[in-house]
Amino acid sequence: MGSINYHFLRPVGQAKTGLPQLMQPFVENNGTIHKNNNGYTFQYQPSDHINFEKPDSPRNLIDYKETDIMYTVNEQCFRGSTFDKQDDAIMSAGCSHTYGIGQRDSETWSYKTARKLGLVNWNIGCGGIGADIVALLVRQFFEEGYIPKILCVLWPPHERTLLRLDTKPVDFKMFDHFNFAHPVWQFIPGSTDADIDANMYDVASIRRATKSHLLKSDTQMLHDFWLARQSVIDLCKIHGVQLVEMFSTFDARDFIKEKCTQNIPTSPLILGSGVTQLHPDEEPTHAWDLARDGLHFGSRSTGYIADEFLSQINLDQL
Numbered sequence: 001m002g003s004i005n006y007h008f009l010r011p012v013g014q015a016k017t018g019l020p021q022l023m024q025p026f027v028e029n030n031g032t033i034h035k036n037n038n039g040y041t042f043q044y045q046p047s048d049h050i051n052f053e054k055p056d057s058p059r060n061l062i063d064y065k066e067t068d069i070m071y072t073v074n075e076q077c078f079r080g081s082t083f084d085k086q087d088d089a090i091m092s093a094g095c096s097h098t099y100g101i102g103q104r105d106s107e108t109w110s111y112k113t114a115r116k117l118g119l120v121n122w123n124i125g126c127g128g129i130g131a132d133i134v135a136l137l138v139r140q141f142f143e144e145g146y147i148p149k150i151l152c153v154l155w156p157p158h159e160r161t162l163l164r165l166d167t168k169p170v171d172f173k174m175f176d177h178f179n180f181a182h183p184v185w186q187f188i189p190g191s192t193d194a195d196i197d198a199n200m201y202d203v204a205s206i207r208r209a210t211k212s213h214l215l216k217s218d219t220q221m222l223h224d225f226w227l228a229r230q231s232v233i234d235l236c237k238i239h240g241v242q243l244v245e246m247f248s249t250f251d252a253r254d255f256i257k258e259k260c261t262q263n264i265p266t267s268p269l270i271l272g273s274g275v276t277q278l279h280p281d282e283e284p285t286h287a288w289d290l291a292r293d294g295l296h297f298g299s300r301s302t303g304y305i306a307d308e309f310l311s312q313i314n315l316d317q318l
Helices: 109-117 131-143 175-179 201-212 220-240 250-259 299-312
Strands: 034-038 039-042 072-073 089-094 121-122 150-154 163-164 184-187 242-247 264-269
Touching: 089 109, 089 131, 109 121, 109 150, 109 299, 131 150, 131 220, 150 220, 163 201, 184 201, 201 242, 220 242, 220 250, 242 250, 242 299, 250 264, 264 299
Parallel strands: 089 121, 089 150, 150 242, 242 264
Antiparallel strands: 034 039, 039 072, 163 184
8 A cells, every 4th residue: 555665664664764665566556657857657546446345345437447546746756746846836745545545646635735726745644654654754855855845744543654574585476576674563453363474474472562562552652642743743834834734533633722832723523533533532533534545534524624724725835
């Protein structure tokens, strides 16, 4: 789902300079692929691939076709415009909802927000990540001199985290297309042993690291989330970047509202309220629709998200 290539992410990878990168597409997961001058266009990401359909999340083939070539990515395989330091750009950060799984290029909330503002779309969304990786990505782009006018962050669920494992010799010959072999595991709530590829990972290490993470109190996880978010706030202050944000869990939103002393424009909307029914006390705010994979949000929903960000942006600061 637009997975990160850890070779290029500091401090996990070995590259001490240069921009982060996502994994290049390959046929098994991404279907038809075309190489362009500045990246790739391709058919699928895993969750909207026909082979990944699940009974509890049927694919949306009313608004989409299986044969549609949905995705365009740049040289670093991020789903947005080519990165140019001279651009007047808006940067969008987050997980797969920001990347735009199951959505056409023009349907992502990052594209819609940038178009309405007349700014270049720098979408650095990446599937499956947590706030810690969001903060690392933003830091690396800023350190490399890619400074947007606005940073919009759609924070992933606060329970997600990157787990660093001890190095173990692994035979990666059958996984050459991944082009990485780092002892890391991106923990997502609900992950099971079936999600762990024993050929690529030390299963016992992942189980130990996951158990250790889950033994944390929810308050500790929210505290870790606060630290990652504060890092992004500080970076934006240093570089004079306008920051606006939205949350994907009620717990994170309410924790930040209670604990944060920074005046950061924040949407009260929770991503997916009305679809996932995360909170019984809050009524659905919109009629959310779903993308081709039946899991991520469709074009109408991304329009709501774009409008929420636009309502929080101070146009006088542009």
